[in-house]
Amino acid sequence: MEARLLLEDGTLFTGRSFGSDGESIGEVVFNTGMTGYQEVISDPSYCGQIVTMTYPLIGNYGMSRDDFEAVRPYIHGFVVREHEEVPSNWRAEYSLGNLLQEYGIVGISGVDTRMLTRILRRHGTMKAIITTSTDSYEDLMERLRGGDIATNQVATVSTKQVFNVPGDGPRVALIDYGSKSGILRDLKKRGCDVVVVPHDTTADQIRRLKPDGIMLSNGPGDPKDVAPAIDTVRELVQEFPLFGICLGHQLFALACGANTEKLKFGHRGGNHPVKELESGRCYITSQNHGYTVTEESIPDCLEITHINNNDKTIEGLRHKTLPAFSVQYHPEASPGPYDSGYLFDRFVDMMIRVKEERSVTPKQTIIAKEAAERAAAAGAEGKGELSYAQK
Incomplete structure (x- = not known):
């Protein structure tokens, strides 16, 4: 069956449908990873987006639930150059097409993803419609222009109730703005007693959990769309050791008085070089974000700890007087390198040190x-x- 992808600038791509029949509107973005499409598809930070993979062959090792980063995928569409229908992998439980069909996600193959990526790099990310319908170009464009991209992505992907993953180490309140499973795995690996709470949990409710530290997770969308979370973080950072990742990094910055802005086409992939200013060391990182903290807005209470070696955007912040820090990238990887896993050790050490001081x-x-x-x-x-x- 034929499928089409229409961008808001009028560019039309025609290809073959795989996955589900149907239609959806979303922001079309690209990911440069050569592997890891399972983790990309199941990353809640892609909620509301039509994801393009720049690597030409996708689906060759199938799908395994063990590699998922969330209970279900939240993407609005999937674009590839070539889709492999018969995977070759002893761990594969089903094909990529089966997964998309199960969750009602439209996939399109046979697209010149190099051309699509060049358009997005030149003009920036844009709204698009992906469809298997046979409606006219004019009808599709009318629906695309009239359709809105939702701004409640965090509420869509966040857990709806509090749950605990017990451990013998420090207690961490993990605020779930769309958390990847990798964050929970890394905290558990270090023995933390993790309490996962919904995105709209208040500071008072978190205080009653008596945590030793606060983890702000990754998540989708514009950080300014979750304004109540900014106020909550502003309270919590005064009382608890805090570590923010991706959207959590942006919320931490906003809570401290900084500002954020949208990037032209974002950072999405598993090979982004980031420089740690203190040591001068370069780390290869996994990234997935469309917004950044602006350098000129950094208040006196914060200092920059990491920068992106490609475009010099801010990749890490630290509070000068409080035990709190954050990074824009994903130290839990999945997919991507594990170079930055030491940041979880730093967070655990910080919680232990502060707890000892307060005793x-x-x-x-x-x-x-x-x-x-x-x-x-x-x-x-x-x-x-x-x-x-x-x-």
Whole structure:
């Protein structure tokens, strides 16, 4: 069956349908990964988007539930150059086409994805309609112009109820804005007691969980569309160690007074170079975002820790006085390299250190404060610096 992809600039692609029959409108984006299409399709951050894979052959190793990053996919369409109908992989449970059909997702193959990617790079991401209908070009364009892209993606993909994944380590409140399973896996690998909460959970409700730290997950869409979350993060960062990933990074920045803007065509793939400014080391990272924190808006309370080596956009932030940091990329990978897994270790160490500092008795705190004041008076600058808890 024929399928068509129509961009809002009028460009029409015709190809073969695979997956489900039907039609949907979404933002068309491209991912440069050579592998990992299972994790891409099941990443909740792609909610509402029509995903184009730049690698020419997709579906050759089939689909396995063990490799999913969410319970179900939320993409609005899938675009490939060539689709393999008969996968070759002993782990495969079914084909890519079977998965798309199961969840009512339209796929189109036979598209010149190089041409499509060049259009998106030149003009930026744009709205598109993907369909198996035989309606005229004019009718499709009318529906595309009249259709809106939803702004409630986070509410769509977030968990609807609180649940706990027990562990013997620090307790982490993971706020689910569309969290990938990889974040939970990495926290569990380090023994954390994880409580996953919905995106609209209030600061008071989180306080009652008595967490040792807060994890802000990845998620889809514009961070400014989840304004209540910004207020919640603004409260929590004053009280708990905090680590933000992707959308969580943007929400952390907004809560501290920074601003965000939309990128021309975003960063999506598993091979993006990021420089850690402190060490000068370059990490290869997995990324999936369409927005960035603007450098000129960074407030005095934040410092930049990582930058993108390709376009110099901000990839990491750290609070100067509070135990809080964030990264724009995905240290949990899946798909992508595991270069940045050390950030989870850093978060766990930070929670343990802050908890130990806050367990100091009032008498010890007074003694430490008096010692600090004496050192400062004696001109011993830096030796009397107070800990986070003592401040």
